[in-house]
Amino acid sequence: MSTVPATDLDAILESVEDRNPGELEFHQAVHEVLAPLGPVLEAHPEYSRARILERIVEPERQIMFRVPWVDDHGEIHVQRAMRVQFNSALGPYKGGLRFHAGLSLGTVKFLGFEQIFKNALTGQGIGGGKGGSDFDPKGRSDAEVMRFCQSLMTEMYRHIGPDIDVPAGDQGVGGREIGYMYGQYKRIVGASEAGAITGKGVGWGGAQVRTEATGYGLVYFVQEMLAHEDDDLHGKTVVVSGAGNVSLFAIEQANKLGATCVACSDSSGTLHDPDGFDLELLKTIKLVERGSLAEYPGRRRGAATLTPGATPWGIACDIALPCATQNELDEEDAQALVANGVQVVAEGANMPCTDEAVAVFQADPNVAYAPGKAANAGGVAVSAFEMAQNAARIRWSFADSDERLRAVMRQIHETCRKTAARHGFEGDYVAGANIAGFTTVADAMLAQGVV
Numbered sequence: 001m002s003t004v005p006a007t008d009l010d011a012i013l014e015s016v017e018d019r020n021p022g023e024l025e026f027h028q029a030v031h032e033v034l035a036p037l038g039p040v041l042e043a044h045p046e047y048s049r050a051r052i053l054e055r056i057v058e059p060e061r062q063i064m065f066r067v068p069w070v071d072d073h074g075e076i077h078v079q080r081a082m083r084v085q086f087n088s089a090l091g092p093y094k095g096g097l098r099f100h101a102g103l104s105l106g107t108v109k110f111l112g113f114e115q116i117f118k119n120a121l122t123g124q125g126i127g128g129g130k131g132g133s134d135f136d137p138k139g140r141s142d143a144e145v146m147r148f149c150q151s152l153m154t155e156m157y158r159h160i161g162p163d164i165d166v167p168a169g170d171q172g173v174g175g176r177e178i179g180y181m182y183g184q185y186k187r188i189v190g191a192s193e194a195g196a197i198t199g200k201g202v203g204w205g206g207a208q209v210r211t212e213a214t215g216y217g218l219v220y221f222v223q224e225m226l227a228h229e230d231d232d233l234h235g236k237t238v239v240v241s242g243a244g245n246v247s248l249f250a251i252e253q254a255n256k257l258g259a260t261c262v263a264c265s266d267s268s269g270t271l272h273d274p275d276g277f278d279l280e281l282l283k284t285i286k287l288v289e290r291g292s293l294a295e296y297p298g299r300r301r302g303a304a305t306l307t308p309g310a311t312p313w314g315i316a317c318d319i320a321l322p323c324a325t326q327n328e329l330d331e332e333d334a335q336a337l338v339a340n341g342v343q344v345v346a347e348g349a350n351m352p353c354t355d356e357a358v359a360v361f362q363a364d365p366n367v368a369y370a371p372g373k374a375a376n377a378g379g380v381a382v383s384a385f386e387m388a389q390n391a392a393r394i395r396w397s398f399a400d401s402d403e404r405l406r407a408v409m410r411q412i413h414e415t416c417r418k419t420a421a422r423h424g425f426e427g428d429y430v431a432g433a434n435i436a437g438f439t440t441v442a443d444a445m446l447a448q449g450v451v
């Protein structure tokens with residue numbers, strides 16, 4: 001690897017593919033970040049001399065371990081868990097844990113890589129990491145989830161800590177799972193190190209607005225994108241995908257700002273409610289009962305329908321917010337959205353749009369497109385607020401935290417626009433986010449020597 005010319009982006013990409021075979025999502029994420037860096041590397045030969053690119057695509061540490069647990073019938077299961085500690089140039093590794101059947105190291109590496117630059121954009125002094133397990137919490141009892149979480153933490157505790165690595169939630173990991181993991185961590189280390197994990201309950205070290213932060217922050221980012229065009233959310237029609245943490249709080253904030261959300265989705269299909277969602281009913285079904293969207297039409301008066309197997313992207317809207325999972329919106333979906341007059345596409349999920357879909361949006365001057373590492377950074381920003389409050393033993397109010405979240409999203413939006421313009425990519429949020437995130441991390445790596 002050390003023989004690759006550092007300014008040759010293609011050669012570096014090829015090397016990443018060779019060294020990480022079969023990890024297609026990781027290759028895709030590296031490609032997206034590196035693509036706009038040509039002018040930056042030309043302007044900063046010191047990055048190439050210090051081999052920043054070659055170092056930044058290699059995780060500092062990857063941990064993989066066995067997680068055995070016993071189900072309610074006494075059967076033993078063996079899961080695999082991992083934590084990728086990707087880059088600590090800006091601070092402790094920070095990023096969520098995902099519980100999803102079939103989760104692979106390649107997926108965790110793509111998420112960890114994205115996290116480095118997202119965290120840099122927040123300006124909060126946090127490095128990038130990510131982890132998870134192939135455990136599927138769906139249909140498992142609370143007791144089973146607790147035993148699994150305790151078993152996972154029995155190994156993971158030795159790799160994390162408030163100044164080392166601070167996990168949080170992601171798909172399949174919400175307040176319940178964070179509670180069980182934190183309880184076990186505290187029991188093993190014998191200390192109330194609240195800052196070792198974020199997403200805790202507000203009554204025991206959690207931050208106000210953390211639950212809402214990714215979805216709210218996404219909508220605040222969209223608000224900034226629209227404001228740039230002298231527009232706002234009032235009267236806009238919004239379509240989201242997913243019906244989890246990010247989606248439901250994006251719907252909530254979009255509603256608050258005067259928009260109407262008419263579609264969302266889960267593994268049972270796409271729910272279309274042309275009158276706008278009954279959000280309390282949605283939250284009850286998805287967050288309280290852990291049920292399926294298929295239950296919504298029968299419990300709601302009106303014209304709501306659920307279409308199994310469909311995505312929401314064929315439904316006409318002004319604003320599309322993919323908030324479910326990676327590569328869920330392809331070229332055909334993008335073309336359908338554009339044909340229906342979509343104005344803004346902002347990613348709540350990590351890398352939900354395929355490269356081809358992004359190309360469709362970016363080719364259309366009437367569409368503004370924002371990548372996840374900028375638009376969904378509100379969640380990790382409020383996680384950093386949680387760490388700060390834990391360290392200082394103070395609590396911020398909901399209103400204070402929400403205002404700080406707004407300020408961070410406003411600042412990320414401005415950084416993306418200004419950085420893009422400065423490097424000849426006017427109005428390109430992808431280039432702006434990647435260049436700004438990269439240079440922040442690269443400068444820190446440069447200052448810290450060859451480590």
Ligand code: NDP
Nearest residue numbers: 170171172214242243244245246266267324325349350379
């Ligand atoms: P959740 O597990 O809470 O929700 C995910 C939702 O998406 C669920 O409703 C799930 O359906 C649905 N879903 C998943 N895959 C598909 C699919 N292929 N088709 C249709 N629906 C699908 O996860 P989060 O909301 O926490 O995370 C969603 C995305 O946002 C992920 O990409 C995550 O990495 C990203 N993200 C999350 C952050 C956070 O703070 N939570 C922060 C930044 C990014 P079902 O309910 O049936 O399982």
